Amino acid sequence: MSRSGRRPGWPQTRDDILLAARRSFGARGYDATSLRSIAKQADVDPALLVHYFGTKEALFLAALEVTMSPMSMFDGLATVSISEAATLIVRRYLLMLDQERTRDVMLGLVRSAVSSERAATMLREFLGQAMLSSLSPLIDHPDRQLRASLVAAQLIGIAMLRHVVKADAVASASNEELVSRVAPVIEAYLR
Amino acid sequence: MSRSGRRPGWPQTRDDILLAARRSFGARGYDATSLRSIAKQADVDPALLVHYFGTKEALFLAALEVTMSPMSMFDGLATVSISEAATLIVRRYLLMLDQERTRDVMLGLVRSAVSSERAATMLREFLGQAMLSSLSPLIDHPDRQLRASLVAAQLIGIAMLRHVVKADAVASASNEELVSRVAPVIEAYLR
Numbered sequence: 001m002s003r004s005g006r007r008p009g010w011p012q013t014r015d016d017i018l019l020a021a022r023r024s025f026g027a028r029g030y031d032a033t034s035l036r037s038i039a040k041q042a043d044v045d046p047a048l049l050v051h052y053f054g055t056k057e058a059l060f061l062a063a064l065e066v067t068m069s070p071m072s073m074f075d076g077l078a079t080v081s082i083s084e085a086a087t088l089i090v091r092r093y094l095l096m097l098d099q100e101r102t103r104d105v106m107l108g109l110v111r112s113a114v115s116s117e118r119a120a121t122m123l124r125e126f127l128g129q130a131m132l133s134s135l136s137p138l139i140d141h142p143d144r145q146l147r148a149s150l151v152a153a154q155l156i157g158i159a160m161l162r163h164v165v166k167a168d169a170v171a172s173a174s175n176e177e178l179v180s181r182v183a184p185v186i187e188a189y190l191r
Numbered sequence: 192m193s194r195s196g197r198r199p200g201w202p203q204t205r206d207d208i209l210l211a212a213r214r215s216f217g218a219r220g221y222d223a224t225s226l227r228s229i230a231k232q233a234d235v236d237p238a239l240l241v242h243y244f245g246t247k248e249a250l251f252l253a254a255l256e257v258t259m260s261p262m263s264m265f266d267g268l269a270t271v272s273i274s275e276a277a278t279l280i281v282r283r284y285l286l287m288l289d290q291e292r293t294r295d296v297m298l299g300l301v302r303s304a305v306s307s308e309r310a311a312t313m314l315r316e317f318l319g320q321a322m323l324s325s326l327s328p329l330i331d332h333p334d335r336q337l338r339a340s341l342v343a344a345q346l347i348g349i350a351m352l353r354h355v356v357k358a359d360a361v362a363s364a365s366n367e368e369l370v371s372r373v374a375p376v377i378e379a380y381l382r
Contacts, residue, residue, distance in 0.1 A: 029306070107305060110305055110351070111305040111306055113351075113355055113356055114298060114301055114302040114305060114351075114355050115220075115302055115306075120355055120356050120357065123356045124356045124357060124358055124359075127352075127356065127358055128358070128359075132358075132360075143360075143368075143372075145359065145360035146360040146361065146364055146368070146372060147372065148360070149352055149358050149359075149360045149361045150345075150349070150361070150372055150373060150376075152348070152352065152358070153345060153348030153349045153351065153352045153361065154341075154344065154345050154348055154376075155348070156347075156348040156351055156352070157343070157344030157345055157346070157347040157348030157349075157351070158341070158344045158348075160301070160304075160305075160344065160347055160348070160351075161318075161340055161343065161344045161347070164304055164305050164311055165304055165311055165314050165315045165318065166311065166315060167315055167318055167319070167323075167340045167343070168315075168319075168336065168340075169323075169334075169336035169337040169339075169340045170337065170340045170341070170344065173337055177334075177337070181334075181337060181338065181341055181380070182341060184379060185341075185345075185376045185379055185380070188375060188376055188379060189372070189376070
């Protein structure tokens with residue numbers, strides 16, 4: 001089957017679009033990416049993107065969900081101790097960042113958020129839905145939203161120093177070294 | 192005295208350049224800002240910028256130092272308890288972020304770092320010099336660099352959630368609410 005020409009929409013088309021979207025958003029950020037450029041990279045008609053996803057914003061969120069959900073960072077945390085939950089969160093997060101494509105999309109989102117009000121809003125929604133709503137039920141405190149957000153702040157800051165700024169100590173530490181330092185702090189927020 | 196025309200270099204010229212640099216880097220980031228555009232905003236000859244600062248990189252670092260050093264985030268920390276030091280670090284940092292111009296320059300640096308390898312290198316140097324070298328002597332551990340970096344990661348993440356993403360719980364919390372939640376975590380890293 002030829003990869004060239006516009007394809008009418010067989011099964012993997014939706015996945016192709018998502019893959020192209022992840023690449024484009026990851027490489028260039030939200031604002032600099034257009035539905036048209038994603039359609040071109042996926043080799044499909046732009047109308048198909050609208051058909052499947054509606055808007056650029058919706059496509060961005062779908063690409064994020066595809067990127068993050070396979071990691072299931074928060075699966076099964078309600079059934080383990082708080083200390084184990086903290087360890088699992090940090091370990092799974094670092095494994096997620098180890099994957100280049102996932103990391104690119106996450107950093108693309110951060111890159112977009114610092115330069116675009118709309119992307120910042122989406123990051124806020126994404127954190128609220130995907131992360132804070134999974135995390136806050138684990139916290140038995142009236143200020144669980146604040147505590148869950150501070151966990152997110154710690155994790156986002158680690159991604160910044162490890163993969164963007166590449167601060168020596170954080171960039172060269174092994175995952176398990178980081179887990180041993182950071183998990184007690186996450187535990188303190190959850191407790 | 193007229194503000195128009197090129198001025199030859201009387202005393203406040205260097206300060207004018209620094210002010211223009213802070214505005215430009217803060218608003219547009221490192222890559223999108225040129226020495227020429229800063230000279231235009233400061234209403235001076237571009238050659239004066241080269242005379243005073245040498246390169247764009249050096250001017251950026253000078254603008255950062257001017258922005259951050261008046262806050263003296265780390266002054267006097269060696270003479271108080273670790274618990275007090277942690278509280279002071281968080282409180283001073285939040286006060287610093289309360290100042291719009293300082294916040295703009297810091298977020299401009301973060302914005303630059305996620306899209307420019309050179310700006311990321313500068314943020315790494317700045318963190319290494321201004322922050323980690325002030326922080327790590329407070330830490331009586333062989334892994335003090337890693338611990339100091341994780342403190343920086345937590346603080347950078349808070350700026351992201353409070354001022355970029357504007358996550359509800361972090362954006363609406365008072366400084367002292369944040370101090371009471373975050374200082375114990377900073378203390379755990381310092382101890």
